[in-house]
Amino acid sequence: VAPTANAPSDKALVPFVSVAHMMALVHRLGAETVLAELATAIEADFRRWEDFDRTPRLPAHSPQGVIELMPTTDGVHYSFKYVNGHPRNTRAGLQTVAAFGLLAEVSTGYPVLLTEMTLLTALRTAAVSAVAARHLARPDARVHALIGNGAQAEFQALAIRALTGADRLRLFDTDPTATAKVQRNLAPLGFNLTTCTSAEEAATGADIVTTVTADKRNARVLAANAVAQGQHLNAVGGDCPGKTELPPELLPRCAIFVEHPPQTRVEGEIQSLPADHPVTELWRVIAGNAPGRRSPADVTLFDSVGFSIEDFSALVWLKGRITPDLCQPLDLIADPDDPRDLWGMLMRAGPEGGTT
Ligand SMILES: NC(=O)c1ccc[n+]([C@@H]2O[C@H](COP(=O)([O-])OP(=O)(O)OC[C@H]3O[C@@H](n4cnc5c(N)ncnc54)[C@H](O)[C@@H]3O)[C@@H](O)[C@H]2O)c1
Numbered sequence: 001v002a003p004t005a006n007a008p009s010d011k012a013l014v015p016f017v018s019v020a021h022m023m024a025l026v027h028r029l030g031a032e033t034v035l036a037e038l039a040t041a042i043e044a045d046f047r048r049w050e051d052f053d054r055t056p057r058l059p060a061h062s063p064q065g066v067i068e069l070m071p072t073t074d075g076v077h078y079s080f081k082y083v084n085g086h087p088r089n090t091r092a093g094l095q096t097v098a099a100f101g102l103l104a105e106v107s108t109g110y111p112v113l114l115t116e117m118t119l120l121t122a123l124r125t126a127a128v129s130a131v132a133a134r135h136l137a138r139p140d141a142r143v144h145a146l147i148g149n150g151a152q153a154e155f156q157a158l159a160i161r162a163l164t165g166a167d168r169l170r171l172f173d174t175d176p177t178a179t180a181k182v183q184r185n186l187a188p189l190g191f192n193l194t195t196c197t198s199a200e201e202a203a204t205g206a207d208i209v210t211t212v213t214a215d216k217r218n219a220r221v222l223a224a225n226a227v228a229q230g231q232h233l234n235a236v237g238g239d240c241p242g243k244t245e246l247p248p249e250l251l252p253r254c255a256i257f258v259e260h261p262p263q264t265r266v267e268g269e270i271q272s273l274p275a276d277h278p279v280t281e282l283w284r285v286i287a288g289n290a291p292g293r294r295s296p297a298d299v300t301l302f303d304s305v306g307f308s309i310e311d312f313s314a315l316v317w318l319k320g321r322i323t324p325d326l327c328q329p330l331d332l333i334a335d336p337d338d339p340r341d342l343w344g345m346l347m348r349a350g351p352e353g354g355t356t
Contacts, residue, residue, distance in 0.1 A: 011108070012335030015327040017115035017318065025318075025326050026119070035159040038127035039134075041317040045309055046131075049283035051075070052309050056263035059240070064088060065216065066240050072308035078104045081117055081311040085240060087214035095151060096214045097121060103315040113319050114330060117311070122152050124314040125306060126159035129234040132302035133208050134163045135285050136257060136292050137232035141166050141207030147199045147221055148213035148237055149173035149182040156210050156236070157186060164208065168192045172202035173213075200226035211245045212236040218243070218272075224250035229297040238269050239305040246301075248272040254301035255294070257282045259310075268303040279303070 017025075026034050045052070057070040065086030072079060083099035090096055099117035104110060133141070144166040146153055150173070161167050169191045173179045179195050186193060196202040199222045203209050209231055213221050219238075224247045227233065233254065238244035246269050256279045258264040265275055282302065284290035293300050336345035 009335055011110050012331070012333040013329035014111045014114050014332040015319075015322060016330040016332075017113065017322060017327050019116045019119065021322070021326045021328070022116050022119045025321060026123075028326075029321070031123075031155075031158055032162045034123055035127050035130065035155070035162050037321075038124055038314055038317055039131050039159070039163055041313040042124070042127055042310055043131055043286055045074075045313040046283040046286045048074075049281075049287070049309065052312070054260050054262075055308070056260065056266070057308060061240070070306075070308040070311055072312050073106060074312070076106055077112075077312065077316060078106050078109075079308070079312040079315045081121070081308070083117070083121060083306075085214075085243075087216045087243075090150070090214075097151065101311055101315055103312075103319055110333060113315060113322075114332065115315070115318060117314075120314050120318065121306075121311070122155040123159075124310050125152060125236065125304070126155035127314075128306075128310050129156055129210060129236060129302070129304060130159035130163035131286070132234060132257065132282055132304070133160050133166075133232055135282070136300040136302060137164060137166075137208050138230055138293070138296055141232065143168040143170065143206045143208070145170040145172070145196075145199075145202040145206035145209040146182070147172050147202055147209065147211045149175075149178035150212070150214060152212045152236065153178075153182050154185050156212055156234075157182070157191065158189070160208060160210070161191070166208055168194075170194045170196055170202040170204075170206055172196045172199050199223075203227065203231070206231065208232050208234070210234040210236060211238075213245055216240075216243055219245050220247045221245045222250075223247065224253075227253070227299055229299060231299055232293075233299065233301045234304055235269050235301060236304045238303075239267050241266060241271060244269050244271065251277075251301070254299045256280070257285065257292070257300065257302045259283075259305060259307035263307060264303055264305050267305045269301070270303055 070081040081101035101117040103113040285292040
Protein backbone atom coordinates (compact mmCIF):
# COMPACT_ATOMS: atom_id res chain seq x y z
CA VAL A 1 0.00 0.00 0.00
CA ALA A 2 1.63 3.27 -1.14
CA PRO A 3 1.63 5.96 1.55
CA THR A 4 -0.36 9.11 0.86
CA ALA A 5 -0.82 12.35 2.73
CA ASN A 6 -4.36 11.27 3.54
CA ALA A 7 -5.76 8.68 5.86
CA PRO A 8 -7.94 6.71 3.45
CA SER A 9 -11.64 6.55 4.27
CA ASP A 10 -13.39 3.19 4.48
CA LYS A 11 -14.91 3.73 1.06
CA ALA A 12 -11.49 4.19 -0.54
CA LEU A 13 -10.10 0.89 0.74
CA VAL A 14 -11.77 -1.80 -1.34
CA PRO A 15 -11.97 -5.35 0.05
CA PHE A 16 -9.96 -7.62 -2.24
CA VAL A 17 -10.58 -11.38 -2.27
CA SER A 18 -7.51 -13.19 -3.60
CA VAL A 19 -7.41 -16.75 -4.89
CA ALA A 20 -6.01 -17.83 -1.50
CA HIS A 21 -8.89 -16.08 0.30
CA MET A 22 -11.46 -17.72 -1.99
CA MET A 23 -9.96 -21.15 -1.38
CA ALA A 24 -10.00 -20.52 2.38
CA LEU A 25 -13.68 -19.49 2.21
CA VAL A 26 -14.64 -22.64 0.28
CA HIS A 27 -12.75 -24.80 2.81
CA ARG A 28 -14.37 -22.98 5.71
CA LEU A 29 -17.92 -23.34 4.42
CA GLY A 30 -17.56 -26.60 2.45
CA ALA A 31 -17.84 -26.73 -1.34
CA GLU A 32 -21.32 -28.23 -1.32
CA THR A 33 -22.59 -25.55 1.05
CA VAL A 34 -21.09 -22.87 -1.20
CA LEU A 35 -22.72 -24.43 -4.27
CA ALA A 36 -26.09 -24.70 -2.52
CA GLU A 37 -25.90 -21.10 -1.27
CA LEU A 38 -24.96 -19.87 -4.73
CA ALA A 39 -27.85 -21.81 -6.24
CA THR A 40 -30.23 -20.16 -3.75
CA ALA A 41 -28.81 -16.71 -4.55
CA ILE A 42 -29.03 -17.30 -8.30
CA GLU A 43 -32.61 -18.57 -8.08
CA ALA A 44 -33.61 -15.54 -6.03
CA ASP A 45 -32.16 -13.19 -8.65
CA PHE A 46 -33.68 -15.19 -11.52
CA ARG A 47 -37.08 -14.69 -9.85
CA ARG A 48 -36.55 -10.91 -10.12
CA TRP A 49 -34.90 -11.08 -13.56
CA GLU A 50 -36.66 -8.00 -14.86
CA ASP A 51 -35.11 -5.82 -12.13
CA PHE A 52 -31.75 -6.21 -13.92
CA ASP A 53 -30.09 -4.53 -16.85
CA ARG A 54 -29.76 -7.32 -19.42
CA THR A 55 -27.06 -6.09 -21.76
CA PRO A 56 -25.44 -9.02 -23.60
CA ARG A 57 -21.76 -9.29 -22.76
CA LEU A 58 -19.14 -7.47 -24.79
CA PRO A 59 -16.80 -9.96 -26.50
CA ALA A 60 -13.41 -9.30 -28.08
CA HIS A 61 -12.70 -12.27 -30.35
CA SER A 62 -9.28 -13.37 -31.56
CA PRO A 63 -8.07 -16.48 -33.40
CA GLN A 64 -7.00 -17.94 -30.04
CA GLY A 65 -10.09 -17.20 -27.97
CA VAL A 66 -12.28 -14.50 -26.53
CA ILE A 67 -12.08 -11.86 -23.81
CA GLU A 68 -15.43 -10.73 -22.45
CA LEU A 69 -16.79 -8.04 -20.16
CA MET A 70 -20.04 -8.96 -18.43
CA PRO A 71 -21.77 -6.00 -16.75
CA THR A 72 -25.16 -5.67 -15.09
CA THR A 73 -26.97 -3.69 -12.41
CA ASP A 74 -30.17 -3.95 -10.38
CA GLY A 75 -30.10 -0.24 -9.56
CA VAL A 76 -28.57 -0.87 -6.12
CA HIS A 77 -25.40 -2.71 -7.06
CA TYR A 78 -23.42 -2.74 -10.30
CA SER A 79 -21.10 -5.59 -11.27
CA PHE A 80 -18.83 -6.70 -14.03
CA LYS A 81 -16.70 -9.72 -14.71
CA TYR A 82 -13.63 -9.87 -16.93
CA VAL A 83 -13.34 -13.39 -18.32
CA ASN A 84 -11.48 -15.14 -21.11
CA GLY A 85 -12.08 -18.35 -23.03
CA HIS A 86 -8.95 -19.78 -24.67
CA PRO A 87 -9.35 -23.53 -25.33
CA ARG A 88 -5.70 -24.01 -26.30
CA ASN A 89 -4.35 -22.34 -23.14
CA THR A 90 -4.03 -25.61 -21.21
CA ARG A 91 -1.26 -26.73 -23.62
CA ALA A 92 0.79 -23.81 -22.30
CA GLY A 93 -0.07 -24.60 -18.69
CA LEU A 94 -2.69 -21.84 -18.50
CA GLN A 95 -6.40 -22.00 -17.66
CA THR A 96 -8.95 -22.06 -20.49
CA VAL A 97 -11.11 -19.72 -18.39
CA ALA A 98 -9.70 -17.12 -15.98
CA ALA A 99 -11.65 -14.27 -14.46
CA PHE A 100 -11.86 -11.47 -11.94
CA GLY A 101 -14.73 -9.18 -11.07
CA LEU A 102 -15.96 -6.15 -9.26
CA LEU A 103 -19.07 -5.14 -7.32
CA ALA A 104 -19.93 -1.47 -6.82
CA GLU A 105 -22.68 0.51 -5.11
CA VAL A 106 -24.81 2.44 -7.58
CA SER A 107 -25.50 5.32 -5.19
CA THR A 108 -21.87 6.52 -5.17
CA GLY A 109 -20.30 4.50 -7.99
CA TYR A 110 -17.62 3.34 -5.56
CA PRO A 111 -16.45 -0.30 -5.70
CA VAL A 112 -17.30 -2.40 -2.65
CA LEU A 113 -15.52 -5.62 -3.69
CA LEU A 114 -12.77 -6.72 -6.06
CA THR A 115 -12.24 -10.45 -6.36
CA GLU A 116 -10.72 -13.34 -8.18
CA MET A 117 -13.45 -15.04 -10.21
CA THR A 118 -11.78 -18.06 -11.80
CA LEU A 119 -12.88 -20.24 -8.88
CA LEU A 120 -16.07 -18.25 -8.40
CA THR A 121 -16.98 -18.73 -12.08
CA ALA A 122 -16.52 -22.50 -11.81
CA LEU A 123 -18.71 -22.48 -8.69
CA ARG A 124 -21.42 -20.27 -10.16
CA THR A 125 -21.48 -22.09 -13.52
CA ALA A 126 -21.95 -25.36 -11.69
CA ALA A 127 -24.66 -23.86 -9.48
CA VAL A 128 -26.52 -22.63 -12.59
CA SER A 129 -26.31 -26.08 -14.24
CA ALA A 130 -27.63 -27.63 -11.06
CA VAL A 131 -30.48 -25.11 -10.79
CA ALA A 132 -31.42 -25.93 -14.40
CA ALA A 133 -31.25 -29.67 -13.71
CA ARG A 134 -33.34 -29.31 -10.55
CA HIS A 135 -36.08 -27.57 -12.53
CA LEU A 136 -35.83 -29.54 -15.81
CA ALA A 137 -34.51 -33.06 -15.17
CA ARG A 138 -36.87 -35.85 -14.16
CA PRO A 139 -37.21 -35.86 -10.35
CA ASP A 140 -35.91 -39.44 -10.22
CA ALA A 141 -32.63 -38.54 -12.03
CA ARG A 142 -29.69 -40.36 -10.41
CA VAL A 143 -27.16 -40.89 -13.23
CA HIS A 144 -25.07 -37.99 -14.52
CA ALA A 145 -22.88 -38.21 -17.63
CA LEU A 146 -20.06 -35.67 -17.56
CA ILE A 147 -18.47 -35.17 -20.99
CA GLY A 148 -15.41 -32.95 -20.74
CA ASN A 149 -13.36 -33.53 -17.60
CA GLY A 150 -11.37 -30.29 -17.37
CA ALA A 151 -11.29 -27.46 -14.83
CA GLN A 152 -15.08 -27.07 -14.54
CA ALA A 153 -15.90 -30.78 -14.27
CA GLU A 154 -15.73 -31.57 -10.54
CA PHE A 155 -17.70 -28.41 -9.71
CA GLN A 156 -20.48 -29.52 -12.10
CA ALA A 157 -20.59 -33.01 -10.60
CA LEU A 158 -20.77 -31.78 -7.00
CA ALA A 159 -23.39 -29.10 -7.68
CA ILE A 160 -25.65 -31.47 -9.59
CA ARG A 161 -25.40 -34.06 -6.86
CA ALA A 162 -26.07 -31.44 -4.18
CA LEU A 163 -29.23 -30.19 -5.89
CA THR A 164 -30.63 -33.31 -7.60
CA GLY A 165 -29.11 -36.27 -5.75
CA ALA A 166 -27.50 -37.65 -8.95
CA ASP A 167 -24.50 -39.48 -7.46
CA ARG A 168 -23.76 -42.01 -10.22
CA LEU A 169 -21.26 -40.37 -12.55
CA ARG A 170 -20.27 -41.54 -16.04
CA LEU A 171 -17.11 -39.78 -17.22
CA PHE A 172 -15.69 -39.17 -20.67
CA ASP A 173 -12.99 -36.91 -22.07
CA THR A 174 -11.01 -37.23 -25.30
CA ASP A 175 -7.95 -36.95 -23.03
CA PRO A 176 -7.96 -39.92 -20.62
CA THR A 177 -5.64 -38.08 -18.23
CA ALA A 178 -8.42 -35.52 -17.62
CA THR A 179 -10.85 -38.32 -16.74
CA ALA A 180 -8.25 -39.90 -14.43
CA LYS A 181 -7.89 -36.52 -12.69
CA VAL A 182 -11.66 -36.24 -12.08
CA GLN A 183 -11.76 -39.82 -10.87
CA ARG A 184 -8.92 -39.12 -8.44
CA ASN A 185 -10.56 -35.94 -7.18
CA LEU A 186 -14.10 -37.28 -6.81
CA ALA A 187 -13.49 -40.86 -5.62
CA PRO A 188 -13.02 -39.73 -1.98
CA LEU A 189 -16.30 -37.78 -2.11
CA GLY A 190 -18.63 -40.76 -2.32
CA PHE A 191 -19.52 -40.79 -6.00
CA ASN A 192 -20.23 -44.01 -7.85
CA LEU A 193 -17.85 -43.48 -10.81
CA THR A 194 -17.69 -45.15 -14.22
CA THR A 195 -15.14 -44.15 -16.85
CA CYS A 196 -16.25 -44.50 -20.45
CA THR A 197 -14.42 -44.76 -23.76
CA SER A 198 -16.82 -42.54 -25.73
CA ALA A 199 -19.33 -39.78 -25.13
CA GLU A 200 -22.06 -42.07 -26.42
CA GLU A 201 -21.15 -44.74 -23.89
CA ALA A 202 -21.17 -42.12 -21.12
CA ALA A 203 -24.62 -40.88 -22.14
CA THR A 204 -26.12 -44.38 -22.26
CA GLY A 205 -28.39 -44.80 -19.27
CA ALA A 206 -27.76 -41.27 -17.97
CA ASP A 207 -30.62 -39.07 -16.75
CA ILE A 208 -28.57 -35.87 -16.91
CA VAL A 209 -25.87 -35.26 -19.53
CA THR A 210 -23.49 -32.33 -19.08
CA THR A 211 -21.20 -31.37 -21.93
CA VAL A 212 -18.42 -29.08 -20.67
CA THR A 213 -15.71 -29.39 -23.28
CA ALA A 214 -13.42 -26.71 -24.73
CA ASP A 215 -12.75 -26.51 -28.44
CA LYS A 216 -12.84 -23.46 -30.66
CA ARG A 217 -15.07 -24.90 -33.38
CA ASN A 218 -18.52 -26.30 -34.05
CA ALA A 219 -17.75 -29.63 -32.42
CA ARG A 220 -20.00 -32.69 -32.21
CA VAL A 221 -19.10 -34.08 -28.83
CA LEU A 222 -22.13 -36.39 -28.69
CA ALA A 223 -23.95 -38.16 -31.55
CA ALA A 224 -27.60 -37.11 -31.83
CA ASN A 225 -28.80 -40.71 -31.70
CA ALA A 226 -27.04 -41.21 -28.35
CA VAL A 227 -29.53 -38.87 -26.67
CA ALA A 228 -32.47 -40.82 -25.24
CA GLN A 229 -35.99 -39.77 -24.38
CA GLY A 230 -36.32 -38.32 -20.90
CA GLN A 231 -32.76 -37.04 -20.63
CA HIS A 232 -31.86 -33.55 -19.48
CA LEU A 233 -28.85 -31.96 -21.20
CA ASN A 234 -26.71 -29.15 -19.86
CA ALA A 235 -24.63 -27.85 -22.79
CA VAL A 236 -22.08 -25.69 -20.98
CA GLY A 237 -19.05 -25.60 -23.28
CA GLY A 238 -20.65 -24.06 -26.38
CA ASP A 239 -20.58 -20.37 -25.56
CA CYS A 240 -19.21 -18.39 -28.51
CA PRO A 241 -20.01 -17.86 -32.19
CA GLY A 242 -18.51 -20.88 -33.99
CA LYS A 243 -17.94 -22.74 -30.68
CA THR A 244 -20.68 -25.30 -30.04
CA GLU A 245 -20.86 -28.88 -28.80
CA LEU A 246 -24.04 -30.55 -30.02
CA PRO A 247 -25.02 -31.73 -33.51
CA PRO A 248 -27.55 -29.23 -34.91
CA GLU A 249 -29.92 -32.06 -35.92
CA LEU A 250 -30.41 -32.89 -32.22
CA LEU A 251 -31.78 -29.47 -31.30
CA PRO A 252 -35.29 -29.69 -32.83
CA ARG A 253 -35.90 -32.79 -30.67
CA CYS A 254 -35.27 -30.77 -27.50
CA ALA A 255 -37.31 -28.42 -25.35
CA ILE A 256 -34.72 -25.63 -25.15
CA PHE A 257 -34.14 -23.36 -22.14
CA VAL A 258 -31.76 -20.39 -22.19
CA GLU A 259 -30.52 -17.53 -20.05
CA HIS A 260 -30.96 -14.38 -22.16
CA PRO A 261 -32.12 -15.07 -25.76
CA PRO A 262 -30.35 -12.09 -27.43
CA GLN A 263 -27.02 -13.38 -26.09
CA THR A 264 -27.70 -17.12 -26.48
CA ARG A 265 -28.90 -16.85 -30.07
CA VAL A 266 -25.43 -15.49 -30.93
CA GLU A 267 -23.32 -17.65 -28.60
CA GLY A 268 -25.20 -20.82 -27.70
CA GLU A 269 -26.05 -24.12 -29.35
CA ILE A 270 -29.10 -22.41 -30.86
CA GLN A 271 -26.89 -20.22 -33.09
CA SER A 272 -27.45 -22.94 -35.72
CA LEU A 273 -31.26 -22.61 -35.51
CA PRO A 274 -33.50 -19.99 -37.14
CA ALA A 275 -33.68 -16.81 -35.03
CA ASP A 276 -37.36 -17.45 -34.26
CA HIS A 277 -36.95 -21.04 -33.06
CA PRO A 278 -38.93 -21.20 -29.80
CA VAL A 279 -36.93 -21.20 -26.59
CA THR A 280 -37.94 -20.64 -22.96
CA GLU A 281 -36.03 -18.36 -20.62
CA LEU A 282 -34.93 -20.36 -17.59
CA TRP A 283 -35.87 -17.54 -15.21
CA ARG A 284 -39.52 -17.89 -16.27
CA VAL A 285 -39.54 -21.55 -15.25
CA ILE A 286 -37.97 -20.69 -11.88
CA ALA A 287 -40.42 -17.84 -11.34
CA GLY A 288 -43.29 -20.23 -12.11
CA ASN A 289 -44.61 -18.40 -15.15
CA ALA A 290 -43.49 -20.85 -17.87
CA PRO A 291 -43.60 -24.64 -17.92
CA GLY A 292 -40.37 -26.64 -17.71
CA ARG A 293 -40.43 -30.34 -18.57
CA ARG A 294 -43.89 -31.28 -19.83
CA SER A 295 -43.53 -35.06 -19.78
CA PRO A 296 -41.09 -37.72 -18.55
CA ALA A 297 -40.22 -38.45 -22.20
CA ASP A 298 -39.17 -34.89 -23.07
CA VAL A 299 -35.54 -34.20 -23.90
CA THR A 300 -34.81 -30.91 -22.12
CA LEU A 301 -31.75 -28.85 -23.04
CA PHE A 302 -30.29 -26.02 -20.99
CA ASP A 303 -28.19 -24.13 -23.55
CA SER A 304 -25.85 -22.51 -21.01
CA VAL A 305 -23.57 -19.68 -22.12
CA GLY A 306 -23.13 -17.78 -18.84
CA PHE A 307 -24.90 -14.50 -18.14
CA SER A 308 -23.94 -11.41 -16.16
CA ILE A 309 -26.79 -11.76 -13.64
CA GLU A 310 -25.27 -15.07 -12.43
CA ASP A 311 -21.98 -13.30 -11.70
CA PHE A 312 -23.86 -10.48 -9.97
CA SER A 313 -25.55 -13.06 -7.72
CA ALA A 314 -22.19 -14.66 -6.95
CA LEU A 315 -20.55 -11.31 -6.14
CA VAL A 316 -23.36 -10.17 -3.83
CA TRP A 317 -23.28 -13.60 -2.16
CA LEU A 318 -19.50 -13.30 -1.70
CA LYS A 319 -19.78 -9.79 -0.25
CA GLY A 320 -22.14 -11.14 2.38
CA ARG A 321 -19.83 -14.05 3.20
CA ILE A 322 -16.37 -12.46 3.48
CA THR A 323 -14.93 -11.69 6.88
CA PRO A 324 -11.93 -9.42 7.63
CA ASP A 325 -9.55 -12.41 7.60
CA LEU A 326 -10.77 -13.45 4.13
CA CYS A 327 -9.98 -10.25 2.28
CA GLN A 328 -7.39 -7.51 2.18
CA PRO A 329 -8.08 -3.77 2.02
CA LEU A 330 -6.85 -2.53 -1.34
CA ASP A 331 -5.74 1.08 -1.85
CA LEU A 332 -7.68 1.29 -5.12
CA ILE A 333 -9.58 4.57 -5.02
CA ALA A 334 -7.81 7.92 -4.66
CA ASP A 335 -9.23 9.63 -1.61
CA PRO A 336 -8.15 13.24 -1.04
CA ASP A 337 -9.36 14.80 2.23
CA ASP A 338 -10.85 17.57 0.09
CA PRO A 339 -12.51 15.62 -2.73
CA ARG A 340 -11.79 18.45 -5.17
CA ASP A 341 -8.11 18.62 -4.27
CA LEU A 342 -6.87 15.52 -6.09
CA TRP A 343 -3.84 17.48 -7.35
CA GLY A 344 -2.98 18.66 -3.85
CA MET A 345 -3.05 15.09 -2.59
CA LEU A 346 -0.68 14.06 -5.38
CA MET A 347 1.78 16.90 -4.68
CA ARG A 348 1.80 16.38 -0.94
CA ALA A 349 2.83 12.75 -1.57
CA GLY A 350 6.25 13.98 -2.78
CA PRO A 351 8.52 12.57 -5.50
CA GLU A 352 9.45 9.41 -3.56
CA GLY A 353 5.82 8.54 -2.92
CA GLY A 354 6.24 9.52 0.75
CA THR A 355 4.25 12.22 2.49
CA THR A 356 5.53 15.80 2.77
N1 LIG B 1 -21.63 -21.64 -19.88
C1 LIG B 1 -20.88 -21.08 -18.97
O1 LIG B 1 -21.35 -20.32 -18.15
C2 LIG B 1 -19.41 -21.43 -18.91
C3 LIG B 1 -18.65 -21.02 -17.81
C4 LIG B 1 -17.32 -21.43 -17.73
C5 LIG B 1 -16.77 -22.18 -18.76
N2 LIG B 1 -17.54 -22.51 -19.85
C6 LIG B 1 -16.98 -23.32 -20.93
O2 LIG B 1 -16.84 -24.63 -20.45
C7 LIG B 1 -15.84 -25.30 -21.21
C8 LIG B 1 -14.93 -26.09 -20.30
O3 LIG B 1 -14.17 -25.19 -19.52
P1 LIG B 1 -12.94 -25.74 -18.65
O4 LIG B 1 -12.47 -24.60 -17.84
O5 LIG B 1 -13.34 -27.01 -17.95
O6 LIG B 1 -11.91 -26.09 -19.83
P2 LIG B 1 -10.68 -27.10 -19.80
O7 LIG B 1 -9.84 -26.75 -20.97
O8 LIG B 1 -10.07 -27.14 -18.45
O9 LIG B 1 -11.35 -28.55 -20.04
C9 LIG B 1 -11.98 -28.89 -21.24
C10 LIG B 1 -11.90 -30.41 -21.43
O10 LIG B 1 -12.68 -30.77 -22.58
C11 LIG B 1 -12.01 -31.87 -23.20
N3 LIG B 1 -12.52 -32.02 -24.56
C12 LIG B 1 -12.31 -31.24 -25.64
N4 LIG B 1 -13.01 -31.71 -26.69
C13 LIG B 1 -13.70 -32.80 -26.25
C14 LIG B 1 -14.62 -33.70 -26.86
N5 LIG B 1 -14.97 -33.57 -28.15
N6 LIG B 1 -15.15 -34.67 -26.12
C15 LIG B 1 -14.81 -34.81 -24.81
N7 LIG B 1 -13.94 -34.00 -24.17
C16 LIG B 1 -13.40 -33.00 -24.90
C17 LIG B 1 -10.53 -31.50 -23.10
O11 LIG B 1 -9.70 -32.62 -23.26
C18 LIG B 1 -10.48 -30.91 -21.67
O12 LIG B 1 -10.14 -31.88 -20.71
C19 LIG B 1 -15.14 -24.21 -22.03
O13 LIG B 1 -15.56 -24.32 -23.37
C20 LIG B 1 -15.60 -22.92 -21.42
O14 LIG B 1 -15.63 -21.87 -22.34
C21 LIG B 1 -18.84 -22.14 -19.94
